[in-house]
Amino acid sequence: MTAPRTLDPARLRRVFELERQGGCRNTAVIGGLDRFLVQLAEDGLLRGTPLAEAARQLPPGGYRSLPPDKRERWVDAVLAALAGGAPRLPSAAPNAVPARQRAARPAAPPPPPPPLGPASPLTDLPGVSRAVAARFEKLGVTTVGDAAFLFPRRFNDYTNLRRIADLEPSSALQTIVADVLEAAEFRARGRLRGTRALVSDGSAALPVIWWNAPYVARNLNAGDRLVLAGRVRSYRGRLQLENPEFEKLERAGDSFARLEPVYPATAGLGQKTIRAVVARAVDAVADRVADPVPGWLREQERIPGIAAAIRTYHAPAKPEDAEHARQRLALGELLAVQCAVLLRRAEWQRSADAPCLDLGPLREPFVRSLPFPLTRAQQRALAEIERDLRGPSPMLRLLQGDVGSGKTVVAFAAMLAAVASGHQAALMAPTEILAEQHYRSLARLLGSGDLSALDGVFSPPWLGRSLRVLLVTGSLTPAQRAQVRGDAAHGGADIVIGTHALIEDDLQFPRLGLAIVDEQHRFGVMQRARLRQKGRNPHLLVMTATPIPRTLALTVYGDLEVSTLDELPPGRQPIRTRWYRPDERPDAYRFLRKRLDAGEQVYVICPLVEESETLDVRSAEEEFEYLRSGPLAGYAVELLHGRMSARQKDDVMTRFARNEAQVLVSTSVIEVGIDVPNATVIVIEGAERFGLSQLHQFRGRVGRGEKQSYCLLFSSEEDPGPDARERLNAMCETTDGFAIAEVDLRMRGEGETWGRLQSGTNTMLRVARLTDRDILLRARELAARVLERDPRLEHPEHAALAAAVRPFLDRAAEAN
Numbered sequence: 001m002t003a004p005r006t007l008d009p010a011r012l013r014r015v016f017e018l019e020r021q022g023g024c025r026n027t028a029v030i031g032g033l034d035r036f037l038v039q040l041a042e043d044g045l046l047r048g049t050p051l052a053e054a055a056r057q058l059p060p061g062g063y064r065s066l067p068p069d070k071r072e073r074w075v076d077a078v079l080a081a082l083a084g085g086a087p088r089l090p091s092a093a094p095n096a097v098p099a100r101q102r103a104a105r106p107a108a109p110p111p112p113p114p115p116l117g118p119a120s121p122l123t124d125l126p127g128v129s130r131a132v133a134a135r136f137e138k139l140g141v142t143t144v145g146d147a148a149f150l151f152p153r154r155f156n157d158y159t160n161l162r163r164i165a166d167l168e169p170s171s172a173l174q175t176i177v178a179d180v181l182e183a184a185e186f187r188a189r190g191r192l193r194g195t196r197a198l199v200s201d202g203s204a205a206l207p208v209i210w211w212n213a214p215y216v217a218r219n220l221n222a223g224d225r226l227v228l229a230g231r232v233r234s235y236r237g238r239l240q241l242e243n244p245e246f247e248k249l250e251r252a253g254d255s256f257a258r259l260e261p262v263y264p265a266t267a268g269l270g271q272k273t274i275r276a277v278v279a280r281a282v283d284a285v286a287d288r289v290a291d292p293v294p295g296w297l298r299e300q301e302r303i304p305g306i307a308a309a310i311r312t313y314h315a316p317a318k319p320e321d322a323e324h325a326r327q328r329l330a331l332g333e334l335l336a337v338q339c340a341v342l343l344r345r346a347e348w349q350r351s352a353d354a355p356c357l358d359l360g361p362l363r364e365p366f367v368r369s370l371p372f373p374l375t376r377a378q379q380r381a382l383a384e385i386e387r388d389l390r391g392p393s394p395m396l397r398l399l400q401g402d403v404g405s406g407k408t409v410v411a412f413a414a415m416l417a418a419v420a421s422g423h424q425a426a427l428m429a430p431t432e433i434l435a436e437q438h439y440r441s442l443a444r445l446l447g448s449g450d451l452s453a454l455d456g457v458f459s460p461p462w463l464g465r466s467l468r469v470l471l472v473t474g475s476l477t478p479a480q481r482a483q484v485r486g487d488a489a490h491g492g493a494d495i496v497i498g499t500h501a502l503i504e505d506d507l508q509f510p511r512l513g514l515a516i517v518d519e520q521h522r523f524g525v526m527q528r529a530r531l532r533q534k535g536r537n538p539h540l541l542v543m544t545a546t547p548i549p550r551t552l553a554l555t556v557y558g559d560l561e562v563s564t565l566d567e568l569p570p571g572r573q574p575i576r577t578r579w580y581r582p583d584e585r586p587d588a589y590r591f592l593r594k595r596l597d598a599g600e601q602v603y604v605i606c607p608l609v610e611e612s613e614t615l616d617v618r619s620a621e622e623e624f625e626y627l628r629s630g631p632l633a634g635y636a637v638e639l640l641h642g643r644m645s646a647r648q649k650d651d652v653m654t655r656f657a658r659n660e661a662q663v664l665v666s667t668s669v670i671e672v673g674i675d676v677p678n679a680t681v682i683v684i685e686g687a688e689r690f691g692l693s694q695l696h697q698f699r700g701r702v703g704r705g706e707k708q709s710y711c712l713l714f715s716s717e718e719d720p721g722p723d724a725r726e727r728l729n730a731m732c733e734t735t736d737g738f739a740i741a742e743v744d745l746r747m748r749g750e751g752e753t754w755g756r757l758q759s760g761t762n763t764m765l766r767v768a769r770l771t772d773r774d775i776l777l778r779a780r781e782l783a784a785r786v787l788e789r790d791p792r793l794e795h796p797e798h799a800a801l802a803a804a805v806r807p808f809l810d811r812a813a814e815a816n
Contacts (some may be wrong), residue, residue: 001363001556007097009082010448012051012082013079013082013083014296015033015036016075016078016082016810017079018077019075020072020076020079021334022077022520023068023325024071024072024075025208026064026071027062027636030031032063033062033063033064034062034063034127034129034281035064035249037051037055037062037063037126037127037453038127038247039277040278041055041126041127041276041277041279043664046056046155046282046719047279047280050078050081050082050083051078051081052283053081053523053582054077054078054081054339055126055127056072056116056126057074057077057232057268058126060121060123060130061495062126062127065280069366070526073496074558074560079773081763085483086516086668088669089111089168098405102393102602103141106757109432115142115284116284116285117145117285117288118144118145118146118148118285118288118289118290119143119144119145120143120144120285121133121142121143121144122136122141122142122143122146122147122277122281123142123146124144125144125275125277125280125281125284126211126280127177127277127280128277128533132269132273132277135266135267135269136269136277138266138269139264139265139269140287142660143286143287143441144281145281147277147278147280147281148173148278148281148282148284148286148289148310149310149315149766150263150264150278150629150766151263151316151326151329151766151767152262152263152313152322153173153262153263153264153315153616154173154245154262155231155258155259155260155261155262155316155319155322156175156229156247156259156262157175157319158175158177158227158258158259158260158320159259160174160175161175161176161177162174162175162178162476163201163202163203163204163660164176164178164199164200164203164205164206164813165203166203166207167232167241167733168232169232169233169234169239170231170395171231172251173226173229173230173231174229174230174231174232174241175227175229176199176201176206176228176241177225177226177227177228177249178199178200178206178223178225178226179199179201179223179225179226180197180198180199180220180221180223180225180227181196181197181199181200181222181225181226182197182222183195183196183197183198183217183220183221183222184196184197184217184218184731185214186214188312191210193212193214193593194209194210194212194213194214195209195210195213195214195215195216195217195275196210197210197217198644199226199228199469205804206239206240206241206645207238207239207240207241208228208230208240208241208242208244209240209241209243210243211242211243211244211721212721213724216510223563224248225248225249226246226247226248226249226550227246227247227249228241228245228246229244229245229262230242230243230244230245231244231245231722232757233620233722235719239600240426242301243722243724245262247262247271251655252379255814256300258323258704259315259317259318259796261275261278261279261314261315261317263275264655266465268389269808276764278314278805279314279315282314283443284312286307286310286311287309289306289310290330290799290800290803291306291800292332292333292335292336292800292801292803292804293303293306293331293335293762293782293796293801294786294797294801295797296797297782297786299528300497301782303331303658304328306328306332306722308325309325310325310328310329312324312325312810313325313326313329315476316346316643320593320758326767327770327772327775328471329767330767330768330769330772330775331775331778331779331782332804333765333766333767333804334768334772334775334776334779334799335779335782335783335786335801335804336804336805336808337768337779337808338763338776338780338782338783339783339785339786339787339801340780340808340809341791341808342559342783342787343557343783343787343793343805343809344371344559345396345559345560346787346791348394348396348540348559349373349393349394349396351681353392353536353537353651354391354392354393354394354395354537354538354539355418355421355423355513355536355537355538355539356389356390356391356392357388357389357390357414357418357420357423357513357514357539358386358389358417358420358421359413359417359420359650360385360420362416362420362463362464363386363413363517365462365463365630366413366416366462367413367682368462369460369462370445371443372408372569373570374409375406375565375567375569375570376404376567377401377405377565377567378405378410378496378565378567378675379405380563381399381410381563381564381565382410382413382414383403384412384416384659385396385397385399385413385563385733386564388420388539389414389539391419392616393541394537394538394539395539395540395541396560396561397540397541397542397559397560397562397563398542398543398544398560398561398562398563399411399541399542399543399544399563399565400543400544400546400562400563400565400734401545401564401565401566402545402565402568402700403545403696403697403699403701403737404567404568404569404572404699404700404703404704405545405565405567405568405569406565406569407543407545407565408438408441409445409780410565411427411516411543412441412445414464414514414516415427415495415514415516415539417514418514418539419467419494419495419514421512421513422511423511423512423513423538424488424494424495424496424509424510424511424513424514425494425496425510425512425513425514425516425767426469426492426495426496426497426498426509426512426514426516426519426531426534426655427495427496427497427498427516427517428498428499428500428502428503428515428516428518428531428605429497429498429499429519430500430518430519431499431516432473432474432475432499432646432649433649434518434519435471435472435473435497435498435499436471436473436519436646436650437498437675439497439500439546441530441675441698442469442495442497443456443458443469443534446458446460446469447460456468456742461585461712467485467494467495468486468492468493468494468495469493469494469495469496469497470488470493470495470496470498471496471497471498472484472486472488472496472498472499472501472502473496473498473501473512473646473746474499474500475500475645475646476501484507485507485508488507488509489507489508489509489510492750496509499723502531502534503531503534503695508534509534509535510535511535511551512534512535512536512538512626513538514538514539514540515535515539515540515541516529516540516542516543516795517531517541517542517543518542518543518544519543519544519545519546520537528714532690542560544698545697545700546693546697546737546741547673551635566738567688571708572703573707573708573709573711574703575699575702575710575711575735575736576708576709576711576715577699577704577710577711577712577731577732577735578673578710578711578713578732579713579715579728579729580712580713580714580715580734581715581717581718582715582716582717582718583718585714586590588637588683588712589631589713591681591710591712592631592632592681592683592712593631593632595680595681595710596635596662596812598746599675599804600678600679600680600681600707600746601656601659601661601662601664601678601679601680601681601697602662602663602664602679602681602682603663603664603666603682603683603685603701603702604623604627604663604664604666604680604682604683605666605667605682605683605685605698606619606620606622606623606684606685606686607667607668607685607686608665609688609690620640620641620665620666620667621639621641622688622735623665623685623715624637624639624665627663628663633663635663636660636661636662636663637662637663638652638661638663638664639664639666640652640653640654640664640665640666640667641666641667642667652664656676656679657676659678661758664679668690668694668698671691674703676701676704676728677704677705677706677707677742678705678707679701679702679704679709680702680703680707680708680709680710681702681710681711681712681716682698682699682701682702682710682712683701683712684698684711684712684713684714685714685716686714686715687714687728688715688716688717688720688724689714689716689724689729689730691727691744692727692730692731692743693739693740693741695713695727695731696737696740698711699711699731700734711731711732713728715728726743729745730743784803786798
């Protein structure tokens with residue numbers, strides 16, 4: 001017997017009467033009462049009924065786990081509740097019961113089980129078996145509270161369904177209900193690519209594409225009725241729905257005038273089950289959830305309580321209700337984030353005995369010695385850094401700027417301030433190539449002609465003294481490492497540039513006054529802390545060439561003050577970017593030969609080192625052989641990749657920098673590689689396989705001089721898919737790194753971009769978004785007020801907030 005579609009009270013009572021008459025052997029319905037209750041819950045028929053409360057009293061093992069006497073009492077209680085009265089005692093003939101038992105006082109009912117709380121295991125919810133709980137665990141849900149905080153990713157808005165005939169191309173989600181006419185896997189270039197279906201709602205038919213998801217076809221059959229929500233695009237003059245989320249509808253006559261939550265899902269766990277379990281969890285614990293926003297702050301700011309927001313966000317009446325609830329929940333999350341970053345900043349600057357560093361009279365001679373004038377943005381950033389360096393508290397500043405905006409020169413000026421003040425400076429880069437590039441750049445500014453040595457002594461006339469710079473990488477020989485270790489420890493090195501090797505225990509800097517971390521996003525909080533621990537309260541400057549939206553900067557790098565270089569040096573021209581499809585390659589190669597004949601140089605970037613049988617994309621070695629024997633035969637072509645030794649890479653880069661090589665074929669190691677003003681063209685093979693931020697970084701390898709530069713994006717397919725198309729089009733439309741960062745943020749989604757604030761599906765940020773700028777700024781202000789009142793969050797009234805903050809501080813400590 002299956003659960004009824006409508007809850008007929010008479011029929012429901014009959015089920016439990018049959019169970020009672022059968023001796024409570026769990027035989028009244030096929031599959032047992034536990035399965036019967038689960039089916040009722042999944043159909044949404046249990047909530048708000050007397051049976052719902054009785055179901056909550058069952059132990060984790062359900063009805064089947066009860067001994068016979070407890071089964072009888074539970075069934076009697078259910079029948080009494082359904083009848084609207086007190087539980088009925090088991091019926092029996094008076095003469096069948098001994099007089100001694102008839103006279104005895106009825107046994108007291110067992111005490112009710114403790115009420116469910118947010119920390120209760122998910123299996124404590126009625127109807128949640130261990131198998132179901134195991135599937136929920138894949139979503140990071142192990143407790144009842146986790147289930148209540150498993151918020152919808154979106155809502156199917158059945159109050160505003162569109163007819164297929166009325167659809168228009170748009171980046172906004174559009175929802176339809178349609179029948180499947182056909183569905184099948186499809187291939188392109190011999191490889192399995194995805195699922196293609198045709199659906200109809202009677203007004204028109206519409207193609208549906210799921211890219212890289214051939215498994216979808218195995219779950220669809222002709223005649224299935226689906227609700228689909230996705231983006232509609234125009235492809236070759238015809239509309240199609242791409243990568244929609246979908247759900248099968250089982251009842252053809254359903255009324256769809258509602259908002260239906262769509263939750264994160266996993267294999268074996270459908271939306272119907274998730275909705276039922278989450279609804280039970282919300283009913284059980286919403287009023288017992290600790291609110292990270294303290295009561296005094298809620299009262300002062302008239303902030304609604306968290307329980308109402310939880311309930312509304314799971315079951316909103318209209319879209320604006322859902323958004324208001326989400327914003328309330330996001331405020332609590334971002335308040336915890338901002339408290340964490342402000343606590344981290346306070347801890348970093350707790351001491352007030354940082355070294356006083358000052359360029360002093362060297363500032364003007366150094367600026368005059370540069371081969372170019374500083375931009376206004378560079379002058380502003382340098383002034384901000386100098387002000388921090390002279391202060392008693394350690395500087396904690398982020399220097400961000402687009403590729404080619406001149407961050408390195410500003411950083412070098414700060415390093416010279418340390419040297420001029422009798423201290424050491426250290427710069428840590430994520431790769432050997434970037435560390436070597438920084439060394440060469442500094443050597444050029446200091447007037448050295450030897451760009452290949454691992455260390456050097458420089459005596460620029462404006463400095464008035466000699467200056468020693470060391471390069472420390474993991475590829476040093478034991479003898480070189482011993483020498484570097486001794487020079488750094490005994491004061492023989494003024495500036496040390498290197499990779500992670502700088503933070504190893506055997507390298508010490510007794511006079512470290514300034515630590516600089518380049519490409520900050522590649523290092524964890526603990527790594528920059530270990531570098532800083534090499535000295536006594538040194539100042540810290542972190543740099544990134546990846547433009548960061550303001551919201552992300554305040555969140556991930558909220559403990560840092562931010563200086564932004566938003567201006568390119570004079571004379572630089574915007575890089576012209578074009579996307580070439582496979583059949584357009586001959587035109588691109590003719591263009592390359594024209595630029596090479598004009599004496600300019602070309603980068604060619606490939607995703608792989610060796611040819612791959614599984615990826616239809618040109619490898620660096622394959623492309624190297626193809627170009628030098630084919631389209632670019634007769635030109636000097638070199639190959640560079642990460643598997644080469646440091647000496648081999650150095651030789652290749654030196655030849656290219658001297659224009660002894662005209663074309664450099666490279667893997668992604670060139671992303672933060674050499675600076676060659678004469679290189680005016682970069683070709684990116686398999687461009688659809690790179691992320692938008694990385695494409696922009698590659699493009700920044702050209703445009704370093706005054707000549708017009710070009711970026712050629714080669715896709716390996718005619719149609720690389722919707723996301724890749726959007727990335728490639730964005731690259732062609734703008735060279736503004738901050739605009740690119742915003743597009744990248746929108747495309748990659750919240751989870752991927754927030755990085756250390758999230759970990760797989762077990763996220764600490766469940767509803768906050770990087771677009772919540774106003775909420776974040778408000779949270780920042782509220783966090784400052786809370787910490788002014790309670791600097792360490794030790795007061796009892798802040799216990800819930802302290803608990804919410806702790807995971808963010810722990811994550812910072814675990815970062816690698």
